[in-house]
Amino acid sequence: MKKVLLLALSLTAAGFTAQAQTTKPAAAAAKTTGPAITFEESKYDFGSVAQGGIVDHVFKFKNTGTQPLIISNIGVSCGCTTPEYTKDPVAPGKSGTIAAHFNSAGKMGMQNKVLTIESNAAAGNTTVSLVGEVKEAGTTAAAKGADAAKKANK
CATH class of the missing domain: 2.60.40.10 (Immunoglobulins)
Structure with missing residues (x-):
């Protein structure tokens, strides 16, 4: 039971990490609206x-x-x-x-x-x-x- 719970937590954490990494480059690539x-x-x-x-x-x-x-x-x-x-x-x-x-x-x-x-x-x-x-x-x-x-x- 502990192994299943630990595996579920690890997969959840890995999912959040992967999602956070994919959204950062998109935000960095956004061009400034207006003059810069x-x-x-x-x-x-x-x-x-x-x-x-x-x-x-x-x-x-x-x-x-x-x-x-x-x-x-x-x-x-x-x-x-x-x-x-x-x-x-x-x-x-x-x-x-x-x-x-x-x-x-x-x-x-x-x-x-x-x-x-x-x-x-x-x-x-x-x-x-x-x-x-x-x-x-x-x-x-x-x-x-x-x-x-x-x-x-x-």
Whole structure:
């Protein structure tokens, strides 16, 4: 009797497991209804730049949804960063760009400049960011060596 009960429970558990496995891939394969924005990269590491330097980068995206994508605004975390973006609706399957310009004047140290993309995407707003370090102008090893040589010659 115990063996029959154990066998029945095992078969029931196996049935539920098999059913759960077959429904997960179907849900994952479902395409987003409405517009969807998918970036090639969401973070750009510019390394280091001398204070006062300009960093320019273009973020490329694709509308992976089923309806036209419209970017209505791009908010920035600081006035030192300015965006330029595709203003026309982006059809499903088509691509667009967001150019980010970061002016490092008056900045020092590690930076994380976030751009918030406001659009009609089904998932809502999304973000991309520029990250890197702003170093004091003229602090490269060669510049330090040249300054030391000048002081030694005086």
